[in-house]
Amino acid sequence: MTIYDTPIGDVISSLVRVFKPKGFQLTAPVFEYFDDEHTLAQELRRDLAHGLCGKTAIHPCQIDIIERSYRVSEEDVFVARKMLDQKSAGVFKVNGAMCEPATHSSWAVEILARSPRKDF
Template sequence: MTTARLAPRTALFLPASNPRAIEKAATLTVDLVILDLEDAVRDDAKAEARAAAVEAAGRGFGPRLCAIRINGSESGEHLADLASIARSLADFVVLPKAESAEEAADVHRACGKPLLAMIETPLGVLEAAEIGAVDGVAGLIAGTNDLAAGLRLPPGSGRAGMSVALQTIVLAARANAVWAIDGVFNGLDDPDGLAKECREGRMLGFDGKSLIHPGQIDIAAAAFGASPEELEDARALIDAAQGGAERFRGRMIEAMHVNQAKALLDRM
């Protein structure tokens, strides 16, 4: 599914069971708020969180997009989540641990919302292209914590061991013209580490970063944005282009580069 909306540079997960976090989200400079009904919510608080998510989506978050992450199909909460989201004003539904096109299609049909599929298992990575091709899928989100566990990477080993998986997710998104959102960074007191991982994610081709704390928003937004130098170069390239292959600032450009420059400016 090709989505006409610009991909979010920042997507903040927050527990739907935390009313203070929900209230604060409406004041943050984040592109997408994801109200979580899954891992962030205790089993005995699922029903309350579900009602709170629907209420919050109804109030809205101003210009920010809103998504609700449901419990997976193996959960006893799954069907209740789908029924509630179908009646909600959420912009998107987020499916955790997506592993098949059929599952993604079923969720989209059940709730009628554009779907963001989390790719966070080895099987999900192998099926990512088929999942991304499903009508109704608007984007793929890398679930790096579960993916690292599923790949049996040593704790603290970084992301080198999942580089092929991450690139596969980006390839699947690009092949289907849907969003590609990078996984979360767990360190809450490591801004340099976050900035480094965001830069790496952008170099891999991700559109933006999923986040777990408001303090991460500005760093991710800057990393997935464009520097003043990039913006100036893009504007100059567009102004200089006359059509066909030509020389610009010591490099060859053609129509593809003009389109890239325009796309970069569109995201600002």
């Protein structure tokens, strides 16, 4: 199970709710099993869904999957740019998902800040 399936999951959610709106970046806790890449991948998806900015590795074998999980996709960069474009509508659709700049602009700024491409 991931840490989110334990009582600590509620603590992480509470910390995010308190600190993220105030501009604090939080890092995800360690995943203590070296040889369970499947569950680590699940936990990383939930870390990202919570808006956590990184994850501590306790073994070198975890670094690659953590880095791959936090890598920004070209699709996210495209959506983030569109989200911050002053010419975009108040609500629009990309790949079947509703996008609302007023609600998602913080996400867009974070995505562009994490992107290795800085030509935006």
